[in-house]
Amino acid sequence: MFAEAAKNHGYHPFPRPVANASRAYTNPDGSKFGACEYCGFCERFGCEANAKGSPLITVIPIAMRNPNFELRTNAWVTKVLKDSSGKKVTGVTYTNTLNGEEFEQPAGMVVLTAYAINNTHLMLLSGIGKPYDPVSQTGVVGRNYCYQTGAAAQLFFDGKHFNPFMSTGGLNVGIDDFHYDWNFDRAPHGFVGGYNLAGGMTHGRPISYRPLPAGTPQWGSEWKAASAKWYNSAMIISSSGSVMANRYNYFELDPNYRNAFGLPLMRMTFDYKPNEHKMGQHAAGVINKIAKSMNPTMMNPAVARTEPWSVVPYQSTHNTGGTIMGTNPGNSVVNKYLQSWDCHNLFVMGAGVFPHNSAYNPTGPVGALAYWAADAIKNRYLKNPGSLV
Amino acid sequence: MKDIEKEGFGRRDFLKSAVAGGAVAAAATAAVVTTQPAQAQPAGTAASGYAYLNLDEAAFVEAMVDHMVPADQYSPKGTDMGLAIFIDRALAGGWGKGERLYMQGPWKPGVPSQGYQLPLTPAELYRAGIAATNAHCAKTYGKTFDRLDAKQKQEVLIGLSSAKITFSDGLPVRVFWSTVYQTVIEGMFADPIYGGNRDKAGWKMIGFPGVIATHAQDIIKYRDKKFPADYTSISDMS
Missing domain, CATH: 3.50.50.60 (FAD/NAD(P)-binding domain)
Known part of the structure; x- marks a missing residue:
């Protein structure tokens, strides 16, 4: 659905690449992978099928074969x-x-x-x-x-079955037209860098994934009815955007707080700057344009982040810089x-x-x-x- | 009478699914039925059947989860889904004790974007928040939350969730409410081994099939089709 809509707008959708083995595979180092089971527990968890390319499979066991290698835990x-x-x-x-x-x-x-x-x-x-x-x-x-920035829309399609719990880390279709493409002129939009867009879900674990149309009550029978109706009939289009270095985004040793060893904690000073806000506005516009063309029954449109960055909601785990x-x-x-x-x-x-x-x-x-x-x-x-x- | 067995939660099942130390203690006292009025229980001591909540707090939590999750065509009511037990175990366990929180001062109010900044553990926050909410209810309606009618309970919960209610002792209502709300949601949808989501009622409500799933074939077979879930929890796998 997303791929077709993106294509209709002249963009170039492609399946998002992931480091998961689609079938049993032994790599040149002898690491053995199983086939991905689309279990929906990919991000944040180890892989039961050993299908996920990670140092736990591809690096540490290989290193441990060396007689002069020692892994000292604790x-x-x-x-x-x-x-x-x-x-x-x-x-x-x-x-x-x-x-x-x-x-x-x-x-x-x-x-x-x-x-x-x-x-x-x-x-x-x-x-x-x-x-x-x-x-x-x-x-x-x-x-x-530096961190990442993003915006997302939730689309609700009455009667569709997305089965979000059948999923792998990258069961998404992406477009990269506003990232790789240097012919995309950023100047009128006032930002540098770029973002990618993807449609689809990565999991359906219900504590964190229960999309509901805006305005749904937070509890009670009406909330339960909406949760039951939309859990399996919603999809997401989201963006992941770059963050540029800024002189006021940095790490330093904390002057007040110490860890269990009596050493200073590290203090992070960060906020999104106008470049990220403008990029978010552009991304939200493209997301909403694609989303509307898919004719959802209802949608929660993407909104660019302009409020101060917060540690509270999960946004991204991909931190860069410092060294x-x-x-x-x-x-x-x-x-x-x-x-x-x-x-x-x-x-x-x-x-x-x-x-x-x-x-x-x-x-x-x-x-x-x-x-x-x-x-x-x-x-x-x-x-x-x-x-x- | 508040008797766990009479509320449809058998002692055997309780023992079978007990994973936390607190829950074992709760099971051991589950047969001891209390008829004491809530006010007679000194604050800070555990009511029968609960590892952390005292009787006042238990009455609050039970009333709250039954109001937020009423019995209807989608699921049994909150206490019948085990939500109060889930919350009690969470408060009694590592999460309630703030095991993964940085708990050293100096303490400052901070700003909302800095997240949890209180000197209280989540269990202490819950206790203080219930007391403050009951104080608000006593002042406004002349009785504690659990004795309010449905309309009044709804008013209070909307007041908490919108932060229209403020606590005179300075406890931040937004932090209390977001903590409470999160525990109710977790009780609805966490694996039943943690005490809530009894009989996988939360998962059945929305159609989440549960843990350990091998969908490599299903993902083609059930493309845009309803998946006939065989609801599976952690204890089904062991």
Whole structure:
């Protein structure tokens, strides 16, 4: 339905790609995948069918085959240690979370592979790289924090059966006409970057997914009747848009709040800026145009977000920035091989190295960059330790 | 008489589905029937059959879930779906204790976009919110929430959900209501192993087939067709 409507408007719909195996498959490393069962528990859960491409299947078991590999669980790294010159790291401090005992683990090389935000936190706690200061706009660690933006419409079709509980992570049809296409002139709309659109659902788990027409009561028999009527007869069209770096969106160590180890928490300062608002308005317009042409019985139109960003509703889990990649130590934390500018035997993986957030979830490039960095470490750095650029 | 067994929830079933420590304690006392009026129970002690809620609170929660989820063609009423038991277990368990919340000061009111900022655990919030709502009801109607008629209950719940009611002790009504509402929804649609959604009545109401599903063939076969669900919960799989 969405594909046809999008095509009628001159857009170019395509099935959204996902890292799920549609049939049993053994990859070149020997990782075995099962076939996706369309169970509707894809996002936020492990995969019972082993059909989902994730490090749990494709990386960690392969690494564990190496006799010199050890996975040490319940170990919470609190600090990366430097030598007296500050030009090299010498290991990490970690706490055994089962008994609180603190260890120092010496290392010839340290690779930060925590979540993007946690890597930034560790760099700040360890005093590696100059922390970003938004007032003077100096420093690099913590800068360029970016998120994603979006808008969505809910469409209700009396008598249709969408069966949202039969689903895989990307059971959607997307269009990319307002993202990849440089012929799309953004200037009249006043924004840079872009967004993709998709129609369909990714799950039907009813605590979080029960679309209802606007104005439906929140409880009572009328609410129950509407829930029963529309649960299986609604669909979503949503956008996922880029967020550009802004000098006032950043991370720093919190001056007040501390974690269980007595160390400062990390504080995030973020809000959507006019660029995101304008992009959201454009996306909402396109969503509503496509949606109306599908003749739903009812619809909750997409509305661009203009209110302050909120931690409360789920919006996206795809954070970028904080330890960004760049051309010199003045504008970035790592070089193009994800190597710290300050300590040449420290490497930082993950979406924290992206200077802005693209319209798509960044997992693919995160994996690609990790392989790119690993190749440089193995084939160049180990032979000749020092700056790779 | 408030007797769990007489309300259609057998002791055997209760024991079978009891997963939380609090629920085991509740089952052990389920046969002990109380006839005490709600006011006689000192605040802060658990009423019979509940692990966290005292009698005043139990009366509030039972009245609220039965008002929000009335018996009709779509499902039994809230207490018959186990919503009060679900809420009690949630409050008595890790969620109610704020196990996954950052609970250290300094405390500041914050702004709504910063989310939960209270020094209270969710269980403490629930307790304080019920007391504040009952105080509002006593002032406005001369009785507690559970003794109001349906129209008055509706007025109070709309007042809470729209934040037209404010609590004189400073408790933020929006935070209380969003917490309460979320627990009612979770009680309706969570797996029955957690005490609510009894007999999968919430899932049956909307047509959600439940856990563990192999739909690789169904997704073609039932394209734009109603799926004949064989409702399956966690305990059906074990």
